[in-house]
Amino acid sequence: AQKVTQAQTEISVVEKEDVTLDCVYETRDTTYYLFWYKQPPSGELVFLIRRNSFDEQNEISGRYSWNFQKSTSSFNFTITASQVVDSAVYFCALSEASSGSARQLTFGSGTQLTVLP
Amino acid sequence: SAVISQKPSRDICQRGTSLTIQCQVDSQVTMMFWYRQQPGQSLTLIATANQGSEATYESGFVIDKFPISRPNLTFSTLTVSNMSPEDSSIYLCSVEKGLVSWDEQFFGPGTRLTVL
Numbered sequence: 001a002q003k004v005t006q007a008q009t010e011i012s013v014v015e016k017e018d019v020t021l022d023c024v025y026e027t028r029d030t031t032y033y034l035f036w037y038k039q040p041p042s043g044e045l046v047f048l049i050r051r052n053s054f055d056e057q058n059e060i061s062g063r064y065s066w067n068f069q070k071s072t073s074s075f076n077f078t079i080t081a082s083q084v085v086d087s088a089v090y091f092c093a094l095s096e097a098s099s100g101s102a103r104q105l106t107f108g109s110g111t112q113l114t115v116l117p
Numbered sequence: 118s119a120v121i122s123q124k125p126s127r128d129i130c131q132r133g134t135s136l137t138i139q140c141q142v143d144s145q146v147t148m149m150f151w152y153r154q155q156p157g158q159s160l161t162l163i164a165t166a167n168q169g170s171e172a173t174y175e176s177g178f179v180i181d182k183f184p185i186s187r188p189n190l191t192f193s194t195l196t197v198s199n200m201s202p203e204d205s206s207i208y209l210c211s212v213e214k215g216l217v218s219w220d221e222q223f224f225g226p227g228t229r230l231t232v233l
Contacts, residue, residue: 035221043207045160045224091159104150104175105211105222107159 002027004094006108013082014116021077021111023092029053031097034068034075035105040088051075082115089113119144119212121225129231130200137196138228140210145190148213150222151183155206163208166193200232 003026013019025034036048049059051068059066063080079086089112093105120143130136140149149166164172164185172185187193197204210225 037224042226043229044226045209045211047221047223050221104162104165105160107161109159 002029002032002094002096002106004092004106004108006090006092006111008111009109010112010114012114012116015084016081018078018080019082019113019115021079021090021092021113023075023077023108025073025075025092025094027073027094027096029096033095033097035093035095036066036075036077037091037093038088039091039110045091048077079113082113084115084117087113087115119146119214119223121210121212121223123208123210123225123228125228126226127229127231129233131233132201134200135196135198136200136230137194138208138210138230140193140195140225142191142212144214146212146214147190149187149193150211150213151185151193151195152209152211152224153206154209154227160209163195166195197230200230202232205230205232 005024008022011019032053034051038046038048049066056068056070065078067076089110091110092108095105122141124139128136151163152160153163154160162175163178163183164174166172166185166187168187168190182198184196195208207227207229209227211222213222
């Protein structure tokens, strides 16, 4: 069975600090997909990134970067030079290829990030 | 990407009543899902809305409580039946447009339901 663990329930940082959000996953599939979503106070879910299990290249997008390590089953997310607008709940999610045509996501419990001015 | 709208955006309902939530997408999509997010919690998949056939429900969710329709490739409804305060949650519709690979899932803005 698939499982996603986000051990950090809440993180507070001061603006301009770097912050890393941890995500550890469990799956028996060799083919799977990992996602990060942002949920600001307004409630909508904003897609940030998708990574498949065969692509371990780290990715950088502006102030955001992701570190995927299959050896430790982790897919961590780093925000560089954080800003107040980054304050949100961040969810890591997993989708297994064996789920067939129903490509549902299993979400972690989320990490509430607060960036203080 | 996909633009998804949900109606209503929020509602306050009385115990024992039912509410139907609509999800409309601006383009045809292959997959549509319904999720529930209880207060302060993560998202849990309720069911996959199948076009032209019965929805596929996850463990712990049943059709009598959460009937779902999907009459075409751009629209779906979720009904929360015989509501109780425990049903107070955000209900989110999500869609996936990919045909052969796992594409990103896009989420609607959610329907914030409070049951008194």
